[in-house]
Amino acid sequence: MDEVDRSILAVLEQNGRISNNELAARVGLSPSPCLRRVRQLEEAGVIRGYRALIDPAAVGRSLRVFAGVRLVRHTRADVIAFERGIIQLPEVIACHHITGNFDYLLQVEVADLPAYEDFHANQLAALPGVATVTSYVTMKTLSPAPHGSGEVRQ
Template sequence: MDDVDRSILSILERNGRISNAELATQVGLSPSPCLRRVNRLEESGAIRGYHAEIDPAAIGRGLRVFAGVRLMRHNRGDVAAFERAAVQLPGVIQVHHVTGNYDYLLQVEVADLPAYEDFHANRLAELPGVATVSSYVAMKTLSGLQ
């Protein structure tokens, strides 16, 4: 991967809908070699996909909460059972296995605080192996990609 590839990735990360012609202009290539590089980056897995960024509030998920989860035990079976169940929960956007005070950090998006209370008590706390959950409500989200 060279500087041109890194530039392509940086531009696509900010705007995945940019035309190949505009992308080529911005990185200083003609369209055909630019498209070959993009295809190579896709095939190598450096580009994993393209997506639309949706406003969570517009689809009834106006409350974003980060939930720190500690497990009771850390054997493979308990960890695998928790991971399988956590990624299936409605409202869970991302599950991160982390170091520090928690074993997992979950990004959860729900309609409002009562919906999160229900999610916490009746879904998250009931997952296999959960010992404790600490919740952090996001008041504002900033993005460094814009």
């Protein structure tokens, strides 16, 4: 991977729907070599996919909670059972197996606090092997602006 590939990736991270002609112009290539490089990055698994970023509030998920989960035991069977259960829950946007005070850190999106209470009590705490759940309600989310702009978006 060279600097041109890194430039392609930086542009695609900001706008995955950019046309190949515009992408080529931004990275200083003609369209055919640019498209060839993008396809090579896709085939190599560097580019894993393209997706739409959805406003959670617009689809009824205006409350974001980060939940630290600690398991009772760390046997392979317990970990597998928990992971199989957690990936089935549509409220869980991301699940990270981490080190530190928790075994997992979850990003959960729901409509409101009563919906999170229901999710916590009836789904999350009911998963196999869950010992404790510590919840952190998000008050505001800041997103970094495009590289080098020096601004922060809310």
